[in-house]
Amino acid sequence: MDSFDLRSAVNAISDVMQNRPLPLRQFDQIYMKAGDMVAQAVFMAKRFDKMRVVFIGDGDSIALSALHLRNLGQIDFGPEHILLLDFDERIVNAATYFADHFKFSEQIEARLYNVFDPMPDDVFHSWDAFYTNPPWGKFNGGESVRVFMERGIEAVREQASGMLVIADSHDIPWTQDVLRDSQRLANDHGFLVSEMIPEQHFYHLDDAPDLKSCACVFRRAMPQIWGTASLPLPDERRLNFYGRENPLRFKYVRELPDLNRGRAPESTYALELL
Numbered sequence: 001m002d003s004f005d006l007r008s009a010v011n012a013i014s015d016v017m018q019n020r021p022l023p024l025r026q027f028d029q030i031y032m033k034a035g036d037m038v039a040q041a042v043f044m045a046k047r048f049d050k051m052r053v054v055f056i057g058d059g060d061s062i063a064l065s066a067l068h069l070r071n072l073g074q075i076d077f078g079p080e081h082i083l084l085l086d087f088d089e090r091i092v093n094a095a096t097y098f099a100d101h102f103k104f105s106e107q108i109e110a111r112l113y114n115v116f117d118p119m120p121d122d123v124f125h126s127w128d129a130f131y132t133n134p135p136w137g138k139f140n141g142g143e144s145v146r147v148f149m150e151r152g153i154e155a156v157r158e159q160a161s162g163m164l165v166i167a168d169s170h171d172i173p174w175t176q177d178v179l180r181d182s183q184r185l186a187n188d189h190g191f192l193v194s195e196m197i198p199e200q201h202f203y204h205l206d207d208a209p210d211l212k213s214c215a216c217v218f219r220r221a222m223p224q225i226w227g228t229a230s231l232p233l234p235d236e237r238r239l240n241f242y243g244r245e246n247p248l249r250f251k252y253v254r255e256l257p258d259l260n261r262g263r264a265p266e267s268t269y270a271l272e273l274l
């Protein structure tokens with residue numbers, strides 16, 4: 001890390017950002033700012049060095065960022081393999097395309113998955129670490145955070161780690177309540193908070209530009225109470241999932257074919273002749 005070249009790293013993250021689909025605000029897709037992406041990708045890569053990591057949602061593309069930085073030789077650590085689960089086919093396809101284009105597709109698999117559904121059998125209890133930056137749960141008392149965390153916990157084995165990125169501003173009480181309850185949930189599953197970077201990242205969030213998030217790292221220290229099965233989400237847990245009066249009601253976001261990846265859609269501009 002001593003020789004870490006910030007300019008090259010930002011250019012690498014710029015490759016990743018250029019590849020991302022435009023965020024759908026109704027599903028709380030709100031992207032992290034570029035400088036914080038570099039820091040967060042390096043932080044995740046270091047903490048989950050050589051691990052097999054499952055991402056529960058990753059619109060930000062922290063998974064791709066870490067792998068891209070390593071494959072370009074800008075860092076020499078990072079996950080051994082990543083499984084990216086997301087309900088947005090545009091994000092799944094963009095990740096697959098990028099890994100293929102930069103020739104590291106053997107290091108990542110991206111799959112369609114909705115947290116409403118049980119964890120697939122081949123994923124259940126088999127990964128070394130989970131990572132999630134979920135909907136932050138302002139209007140459902142943090143329930144959406146707990147759902148994403150529980151899916152992450154279902155996906156990992158007994159000796160596991162986790163990383164949660166959620167809202168954290170010490171002067172905004174709901175963020176502190178959700179953070180406390182998330183740490184409690186982790187404790188209930190045998191995890192301790194091994195590290196926390198408070199108030200760390202900024203987002204492209206027009207109506208709350210000062211809202212920051214933290215990175216909370218967990219390590220399982222106590223034997224877990226093993227759940228024997230992963231179940232569909234009960235209806236009451238879907239309420240206000242993405243905001244007030246905005247429940248979890250869609251199975252997938254499907255991508256409509258468009259050969260203009262990374263370019264402005266033709267419906268967004270008009271040309272006037274000389």
Ligand SMILES: C[S@@+](CC[C@H](N)C(=O)[O-])C[C@H]1O[C@@H](n2cnc3c(N)ncnc32)[C@H](O)[C@@H]1O
Pocket residue numbers: 023027028029030031032056057058059060061085086087088091113114115116133134135248
């Ligand atoms: C909710 S956003 C949180 C903000 C984060 N900065 C981002 O934009 O990625 C995180 C990811 O969760 C995904 N997601 C949202 N609802 C989901 C669901 N029901 N099942 C699986 N993934 C979901 C989104 O597509 C997005 O990639």
